[in-house]
Amino acid sequence: MKIKNLGPIxxxxxxxxxxxxxxxxxxxxxxxxxxLLYAIKEEFKSFKFELSKLSKKTHDYHNYINKGSKIFISNDEILDLYKNFQNYFEREASVLLAKYFAVDVEYFKDFKIKFSDHEIFDAMPMKRKISRGFTRIIGDGKTIENTFLFKKIKEGVEFHLEKQEIDGELLEFDNSSLTDKMIKKVFTRETFDAYLSGFFKHMTNSASNIYFPAERVGINQFREELKLSRASKTPELDEIEFSYQNNKSAPYRSYPLPVEDYIKYIFSISSIKYRQPIRKNVRKRKNLQDILEGEFIYNKDINDYEYLSENCERHIPFKIMSSSLKSMFGLSEYLNRLHPMVSGGSITIDEPEMNLHPSKQVKLIEELTELISNSNINMVLSTHSSFIARKLINIVLKNDSSVINGRVFKNENLNIYETIDGGLRKINLLKDHSYIDNFDVTSLKLDEEYFSLLGD
Structure with a gap:
């Protein structure tokens, strides 16, 4: 995608x-x-794909569905739907970014973005092969339950009403027990588009999109104070459990939306629903264990998390944990609860190296690249760490020069951009690994100063 006038860029x-x-x-x-990259994926989650308006041949799709017929949607039609999203984002870019950055729309009046034809289609492929959805409606005093099947095939996707039950009894399609009035309620044109949109997002796993901001240390430290502050500004206050308003234009919102979404996530970690034991089938993350050297444990007696070190049986209260642990809290909880069968989703981390010793920065980038390879998760990282850069170089050089069985992280999976001189420069680690201006020029100057001082 091409961008113009995004702040300093x-x-x-x-x-x-x-x-x-x-x-x-x-x-x-x-x-x-x-x-910006987070906003694109978030807007994709909420966008309504309207196949019924795409071409004349699709206007009766919802009627075919009601009769149990299969609907075939070609890859070309899917591409056109994705282009509709791209056109929407390009057209509404200034308004959308004003919402995500929590600033006046005038700040982005000169911002422009232009996607390539296949940009979103390629960026958010359907990684799931099959998915089912369910509806329950009441008509003429009867309960109708419908099961819809959405299946990815080479040429596109197939979509149909797999089965239908009325008051628990399985029906044949066109069954006389269903009146015309009830059939029309099963799948209207509007519900067709809504279901199609939902299936697209489920198949791409676009709903799994999380941002870890640079402000996370403070948010993690003061999450209870934030919760009480938000509670005082909304009437939706439960004295036992605080319920975060899921309204992205809530009147009290004053932070950029990615930060607000992280606050919502941190609030959810303290919820009763979230406080379940980590599943036994979740893979032990060796690199993550090496970074934490212990684990976070919820203490119901004090209604807060504590840290238990591998080297000490004494629990440490959250408020006096080290800054590195506070920085890693949200990410480690997310990774430890990541289902091993999950395929897809997106993680954005601003300064993953924050408060971490260089040795642990290296462990973290090892963990993240393994996660990309094993779980098909996409990531965006913003970093000042030369250690992360150098470890990435080593990972790429090792994996691209060896014949390795299984899925590994390679140079083709990586795009690196340097923000410089009001623009973006793409860096190829296989060609530009011996000297990286952004980091090495400072190290070289320090060495020159050091040897100069020795010589004096």
């Missing part, structure tokens, strides 16, 4: 990949770029 091109890494000087547009 006056002109540049950037593409999605399994891992997008952004580095550069302070105030050069890195965080703004991560907000």
């Amino acid at each position: 006056k002109d540049g091109e950037i593409e999605f990949n399994n891992l997008v890494v952004i580095w550069g000087d302070n105030n050069s547009g890195k965080t703004m770029l991560t907000y």
